[in-house]
Amino acid sequence: xxxxxxxxxxxxxKDYHYTGPVEHRFSPYSFNxxxxxxxxGEDFAIVASDTRLSEGYSIHSRDSxxxxxxxxxxxxxxxxxxxxxxxxxxxxxxxxxxYKHSNNKTMTSGAIAAMLSTILYGRRFFPYYVYNIIGGLDxxxxxxxxxxxxxxxxxxxxxxxxxxxxxxxxxxxxxxxxFKNMEGVQHVPLTKxxxxxxxxxxxxxxxxxxxxxxxxLRVCIVTKEGISEQTVPLRKD
Amino acid sequence: xxxxxxVWFLRTCNRDGGVSIDLxxxxxxxxxxxxxxxxxxxxxxxxxxxxxxxNDVNKVIEINPxxxxxxxxxAADGQYWERLLAKECRLYRLRSNHxxxxxxxxxxxxxxxxxxxxxxxxxxxxICGWDKEAGRMFSTGCGSSYAYGVVDSGYRKDMAVEGRSTxxxxxxxxxxxxxxxxxxxxxxxxxxxxxxxxxxxxxxxxIHRYRKGMF
Numbered sequence: 001x002x003x004x005x006x007x008x009x010x011x012x013x014k015d016y017h018y019t020g021p022v023e024h025r026f027s028p029y030s031f032n033x034x035x036x037x038x039x040x041g042e043d044f045a046i047v048a049s050d051t052r053l054s055e056g057y058s059i060h061s062r063d064s065x066x067x068x069x070x071x072x073x074x075x076x077x078x079x080x081x082x083x084x085x086x087x088x089x090x091x092x093x094x095x096x097x098x099y100k101h102s103n104n105k106t107m108t109s110g111a112i113a114a115m116l117s118t119i120l121y122g123r124r125f126f127p128y129y130v131y132n133i134i135g136g137l138d139x140x141x142x143x144x145x146x147x148x149x150x151x152x153x154x155x156x157x158x159x160x161x162x163x164x165x166x167x168x169x170x171x172x173x174x175x176x177x178x179f180k181n182m183e184g185v186q187h188v189p190l191t192k193x194x195x196x197x198x199x200x201x202x203x204x205x206x207x208x209x210x211x212x213x214x215x216x217l218r219v220c221i222v223t224k225e226g227i228s229e230q231t232v233p234l235r236k237d
Numbered sequence: 238x239x240x241x242x243x244v245w246f247l248r249t250c251n252r253d254g255g256v257s258i259d260l261x262x263x264x265x266x267x268x269x270x271x272x273x274x275x276x277x278x279x280x281x282x283x284x285x286x287x288x289x290x291x292n293d294v295n296k297v298i299e300i301n302p303x304x305x306x307x308x309x310x311x312a313a314d315g316q317y318w319e320r321l322l323a324k325e326c327r328l329y330r331l332r333s334n335h336x337x338x339x340x341x342x343x344x345x346x347x348x349x350x351x352x353x354x355x356x357x358x359x360x361x362x363x364i365c366g367w368d369k370e371a372g373r374m375f376s377t378g379c380g381s382s383y384a385y386g387v388v389d390s391g392y393r394k395d396m397a398v399e400g401r402s403t404x405x406x407x408x409x410x411x412x413x414x415x416x417x418x419x420x421x422x423x424x425x426x427x428x429x430x431x432x433x434x435x436x437x438x439x440x441x442x443x444i445h446r447y448r449k450g451m452f
Contacts, residue, residue: 153312
């Protein structure tokens with residue numbers, strides 16, 4: 001969709017007087033908002049995203065979740081430019097099928113992460129404008145989270161937030177899950193129920209302060225029994 | 238001066254109120270040779286624009302048991318090209334039935350980069366290893382000037398193995414940069430029979446160990 005470059009750097013006042021002819025270039029990218037979060041536990045992983053799809057000051061949809069199920073043990077969350085999210089998930093699905101047909105087994109979470117890194121780097125000079133986070137179980141049944149940048153640099157984490165409210169959520173997760181910047185606290189391991197409650201609370205906070213996050217929250221919980229989903233309403237304004 | 242399309246395209250998308258595509262960057266890496274081998278030390282920070290994307294990135298790639306590659310600059314470029322280098326080193330070993338030399342491995346990486354010259358890849362990388370030829374000392378990344386200062390003040394070619402950890406604390410460049418906190422410093426020691434991972438320390442704790450005599 002054509003992006004209208006009628007606003008300059010955020011923070012700078014817009015010029016309302018005529019400055020002369022301005023060339024509006026076509027931009028192949030657009031920012032559709034949304035926040036994604038993933039947490040890995042001892043034997044579970046949680047991937048959560050809000051469901052708002054926006055552009056500028058408009059909302060395209062209030063029910064567009066950003067988590068996509070890849071295998072029985074892996075879920076990916078993609079936020080950024082929705083067009084690239086859709087194409088990227090189609091490509092990943094196709095590559096998963098190809099792997100299944102040639103190797104007669106399902107891809108593990110670590111393998112999907114390594115593959116996604118090369119898919120993203122293949123477009124190093126015209127990147128997919130997508131911030132990905134993969135959550136799932138590794139071959140040993142332990143929770144795993146892999147976070148990416150738009151051109152494929154990745155690493156395994158315990159928890160990660162991505163998307164428009166990531167800078168607000170990440171410090172909160174550092175504190176509550178990583179026990180960072182606190183003194184004299186007992187490091188209790190995270191249980192599944194406590195993690196789900198924390199994710200819901202954290203998104204409610206994000207919806208209060210970030211305009212691109214809201215409407216509803218979709219939580220996918222990955223355990224060895226399978227993937228279960230919950231939907232929680234968030235602020236609609 | 239005209240730029241390659243690969244470079245100006247992202248730049249034009251990122252300005253003028255358009256989108257903001259920030260890629261992960263790394264900071265400081267250091268390596269030096271001494272009597273008992275080579276020490277390689279890296280920090281673990283990755284920033285994307287003004288946001289700190291991560292405090293525990295792995296910036297050393299273990300190519301094989303006797304070769305290490307460090308990464309600074311763009312995180313994706315470093316990970317991708319050094320992983321490709323590891324594949325090429327393995328193929329070389331299988332085809333020619335002897336280990337690739339460190340000089341040849343670094344030349345392979347250099348020639349891979351040369352094909353993309355001017356297109357905006359940015360990597361500061363050191364290939365460290367042990368073979369029949371000699372090694373040297375290098376430091377790359379935005380903390381490198383501070384790292385050079387510390388190493389120059391404490392470096393002696395014949396220092397003992399215990400001395401290595403007091404000379405290459407990366408806490409110094411980390412604490413002098415803008416936002417020092419919870420950065421992990423990872424150190425490897427390259428010996429004749431391969432590398433060993435020495436330690437992985439939180440920088441904010443190291444500063445207490447070394448503060449005597451510092452101020």
